[in-house]
Amino acid sequence: MTQTLHVCRYCDGLITEPEDAVPVAYEHGxxxxxxxxxxxxxHAHLVQPDEAPIxxxxxxxxxKLTSPDAEWRKDS
Known part of the structure; x- marks a missing residue:
């Protein structure tokens, strides 16, 4: 039987104990x-959201706001 290995999002370390692994998020593919x-x-409480999407x-x-074709510019 193969064991699934997990990597910690906070420290990038391998999680060797299955009971030590905590799911903190789900990323869509x-x-x-x-x-x-x-x-x-x-480390679960230390994990921050990924900054790239923000x-x-x-x-x-x-x-969108600085575009010459922005909706708010058309009203004036």
Missing amino acids: NSGPGWTVWAHRE RILARVLVA
């Missing part, structure tokens, strides 16, 4: 199923 994000039990969303919103 672009083409297929996603995956569960794991952390050590003592940064991308901020860039999209800034581009």
Whole structure:
């Protein structure tokens, strides 16, 4: 029987004890199923959300608001 190995999102260390693995998030996949994000039990409260999607969303919103064709510019 093979054991599933998990990597801690906080410290990038291998989680060797199955009872020490705590699921902290679920990331969707672009083409297929996603995956569960794991952390050590003592690191679970330290895991922060991934900053990349927030940064991308901020860039999209800034581009929409500063565009010459923005909706708020058409009203004036």
